[in-house]
Amino acid sequence: MKGKHRIGFSYACNGIKEVFKSEINFRLHIISTIIVISAGLLFQLSPIEWAFIFFCIGIVLVAELLNSAIEKAMDYIKPEIHPTAKVIKDISAGAVLIAAITAAIIGTIIFLPKISNYF
Numbered sequence: 001m002k003g004k005h006r007i008g009f010s011y012a013c014n015g016i017k018e019v020f021k022s023e024i025n026f027r028l029h030i031i032s033t034i035i036v037i038s039a040g041l042l043f044q045l046s047p048i049e050w051a052f053i054f055f056c057i058g059i060v061l062v063a064e065l066l067n068s069a070i071e072k073a074m075d076y077i078k079p080e081i082h083p084t085a086k087v088i089k090d091i092s093a094g095a096v097l098i099a100a101i102t103a104a105i106i107g108t109i110i111f112l113p114k115i116s117n118y119f
């Protein structure tokens, strides 16, 4: 049972590594995550603010991973141009956009007052 969990964890890490290597957007999200966590440490966020920030980081990374999985599945199943492939990929990209907009709004609500107080 323990071994099985370890194997499952390593498959998951392989998937994340694969997306990290192949998707520039995912790498940009990781860089943004590092910047946001550094800003959070600088501004000494409260526990509830950290909870919101980590929730946002999580939904953006999860959305990007699922989007990449859907893109790869579509490229495998339907490598040629097809209107349904386009709709599926566009919907999947839409999910990432909504996650990113949500994160940007929450980030602004948390950081904007702190940044204006700082200067």
Ligand SMILES: Nc1ncnc2c1ncn2[C@@H]1O[C@H](COP(=O)(O)OP(=O)(O)OP(=O)(O)O)[C@@H](O)[C@H]1O
Binding pocket: 023, 025, 071, 078, 079, 080, 081, 082, 083, 085, 086, 087, 089, 090, 093
């Ligand atoms: N097989 C296809 N048939 C029709 N349209 C497609 C197809 N593949 C991609 N597209 C269109 O091109 C857009 C970009 O698709 P692509 O697979 O290149 O992903 P991407 O947006 O470049 O993502 P990433 O940069 O994360 O790889 C899709 O959202 C869709 O509108």
